[in-house]
Amino acid sequence: MSEEVISTDAVIVGAGPCGLFAIFELGLLDIKCHVVDILDRPGGQCAELYPEKPIYDIPALPIVTGSELTHRLLDQAKPFKPEYHFNQMVTELTKREDGRFELKTDGGLVFNAKVVVIAAGGGSFQPKKPPIPGIEAYEAKSVFYSVKKMETLRGRDILIVGGGDSALDWTLNLQPLARSLTLLHRRDDFRAAPDSVKKMRELVAAGKMQFKLGQVTGLTGEGGVLASVQVKGNEGPFDITANAMLPFFGLTMKLGPVAEWGLNLHENLIPVDTAKFETSTPGIFAIGDINTYPGKLKLILSGFHEAALMAQEAFHHIHPGERLLFQYTTSSSSLQKKLGVA
């Protein structure tokens, strides 16, 4: 695994709505951000749990879906050229002797940052594992719950299991590089975007992949290398030849590695003060659903406010002794220049 060290002002852990808005608030103060998320896309709960549900309490947006809010936040952050690292879980966070912070991800990235903003929401989304006997023996070699590098699946006989967006998106993305690809789902009815389902059916009709109905009951192989998968179908059992299986059965939320970073915790949340939203370690901030303080409301708008105040204090960590002028975006030509609208 390569150890690429990325030096930056701020690392934001979590690309949920609060992490995304933090890019904007930090950007206004010239603070450059890298943003890391376990998921393969931005938006946190909004994107993962309710992309098509309308939200009614975002100020000045009387109705907006989780997915649209995410896109608007990404657009708003764009002028500050944030760098996103998806499919990466921040596993380690330590304070260096020079006062900066080192963060490591499970994908081998290493960051060296002046400040850290934990916007990890309810914690890390972790895959729900299917109840297949002995599946652990195949994990990471033949069974994958996410795709970190598509190339590792090139030329393989791939079985994708599930009927949601992840299952369908990966079916379409991996089909061109697979030797063979089968999609297996319990029923001929999908929770995924209709356009993805249509494209999958076109590939089946063109003979480029297979779609089967049924549930996985067992795995056969040796030394963690899968050879075939046993399936209980509506009309009896059958086998599918596969040396890579990707089950997409949804996600659950667990606090995850945040608990091991030496921060004070209260009932799995990070206590912060309400002036700076700083944790028990100066230079590490916590905003959004992951933090707690008297009167906390787990609402997106609370996280937006927290991001604005956090950025002010982060500025003082990054530029000690420098005065920070309070400015409005409506009237400050310097802020407008940063936003690219001057």
Ligand SMILES: Cc1cc2nc3c(=O)[nH]c(=O)nc-3n(C[C@H](O)[C@H](O)[C@H](O)COP(=O)(O)OP(=O)(O)OC[C@H]3O[C@@H](n4cnc5c(N)ncnc54)[C@H](O)[C@@H]3O)c2cc1C
């Ligand atoms: C069904 C539902 C409906 C809701 N409706 C509303 C509503 O109408 N109005 C409202 O204001 N709020 C609503 N909420 C709550 C709202 O979604 C949350 O308050 C909001 O998502 C919190 O944003 P966040 O950025 O703090 O965290 P999240 O959205 O949880 O994002 C956190 C991100 O951090 C990532 N992460 C965690 N740990 C790590 C790690 N170690 N390394 C890398 N990444 C990590 C996660 O993968 C995740 O993407 C609703 C929630 C649900 C479930």
